[in-house]
Amino acid sequence: MSTSAPxxxxxxxxxxxxxxxxxxxxxxxxEGIAPRKVEYPFIVYQLVSSPYVYDWTGAMLQTTFDVYxxxxxxxxxxxxxxxxxxxxxxxxxxxxxxxxxxxxxVADLPTGPDVDAAGRRIYQVxxxxxxxxxx
Amino acid sequence: xxxxxxxxxxxxxxxxxxxxxxxxxxxxxxxEKAPVRRxxxxxxxxxxxxxxxEVEADRPFIAQLGLAPQFLALPSMRRPRxxxxxxxxxxxQSSDINRAYPGMRAAAxxxxxxxxxxxxxxxxxSNLLTGRGRYEVSSGRAFFRTGPNSGTVGxxxxxxxxxxxxxxxxxxxxxxxxxTPYAKYQEFGTxxxxxQPFLRPAxxxxxxxxxxxxxxxxxxxxxxxxxxxxxIVVTVKA
Numbered sequence: 001m002s003t004s005a006p007x008x009x010x011x012x013x014x015x016x017x018x019x020x021x022x023x024x025x026x027x028x029x030x031e032g033i034a035p036r037k038v039e040y041p042f043i044v045y046q047l048v049s050s051p052y053v054y055d056w057t058g059a060m061l062q063t064t065f066d067v068y069x070x071x072x073x074x075x076x077x078x079x080x081x082x083x084x085x086x087x088x089x090x091x092x093x094x095x096x097x098x099x100x101x102x103x104x105x106v107a108d109l110p111t112g113p114d115v116d117a118a119g120r121r122i123y124q125v126x127x128x129x130x131x132x133x134x135x
Numbered sequence: 136x137x138x139x140x141x142x143x144x145x146x147x148x149x150x151x152x153x154x155x156x157x158x159x160x161x162x163x164x165x166x167e168k169a170p171v172r173r174x175x176x177x178x179x180x181x182x183x184x185x186x187x188x189e190v191e192a193d194r195p196f197i198a199q200l201g202l203a204p205q206f207l208a209l210p211s212m213r214r215p216r217x218x219x220x221x222x223x224x225x226x227x228q229s230s231d232i233n234r235a236y237p238g239m240r241a242a243a244x245x246x247x248x249x250x251x252x253x254x255x256x257x258x259x260x261s262n263l264l265t266g267r268g269r270y271e272v273s274s275g276r277a278f279f280r281t282g283p284n285s286g287t288v289g290x291x292x293x294x295x296x297x298x299x300x301x302x303x304x305x306x307x308x309x310x311x312x313x314x315t316p317y318a319k320y321q322e323f324g325t326x327x328x329x330x331q332p333f334l335r336p337a338x339x340x341x342x343x344x345x346x347x348x349x350x351x352x353x354x355x356x357x358x359x360x361x362x363x364x365x366x367i368v369v370t371v372k373a
Contacts, residue, residue, distance in 0.1 A: 032324075032329040032330075033324070033327075033328070033329040034326075044324075046324065046329065046330045046332075048330075048332045048335050048336060048339075049332070049335055049336035049339035049340060051339050051340045051342070053342075062339070064335065064339060066323065066324075066330060066332075070326055109323055110319065110323070111319070111323050111325075114325050114326050116326045116327065117326075117327060122326055124323075124325070124326065128335075
């Protein structure tokens, strides 16, 4: 029985395999929260839920991940979000020990502009992705 | 022909009832997952403050032991000069661990700040609370009223989650709502705070319970008695 950890690795690998995205994000990819002095823009991913679904044939993991970008201007944030969507939506992820059934964007995140510790106005744009895998 | 109108209405009402029951399951799961601010040191579910009645009951016992008088709850009692025993700390398995300090409860009933923020300056209380906890309790900022004479320190996000039941007309939609202003920051995170989702995981992990409730409701509705009157029309084509 595997967990959601290989799925996280697969997401990061998929994002890093997109040259346009890697070139655009100066601050890298972080899980949960980025350190304070990270350069903008950067990407953050977060596991939202990961229930196991059992049937007579085996187990399935239905995970939901939030992947969003922080940038200092909204155009850049939206462009990066579009690149993320292009990389992950309907993508075939290579998950260790599991068979990827689907990877699909299911919702936009309703987040608005914020102010960081340095007083800069920043924009958080992203979406939720449903990733189902078979054990 | 058989008139299924009333029977269909009974099935629909049963399904709506099942939907509302499923929404309450999601609400319960969301309340379990909602983050609660941590103000106590150590294990979160091991400590609570004594109530005023318990303090009074322990007073003779503590006097016999020669310990300093309790300063809890009663405004008339003077503040001890040295760190005194806070009294026995009760362990509880109750999920409602953030019992309001009695002075805080009195202050909340008055709707204002505690009368004496320094009331908590004891070594024992300091050991029980984190730095954040001391600030939250002494300022009263995080006090959340759960009833006319009760409250907790923290727990507003969890306590304010409620279910809006579905109506029987048109499309039935039941909603689980978290109206707290900072709920979206907890759910989705910010630049300075990682996300702590509680609503979406509650929905995702309640799928089995939702399916079960809807199946039960449909089974219950289908059992409704079919209309007993009706007639059969036979048409013969020449």
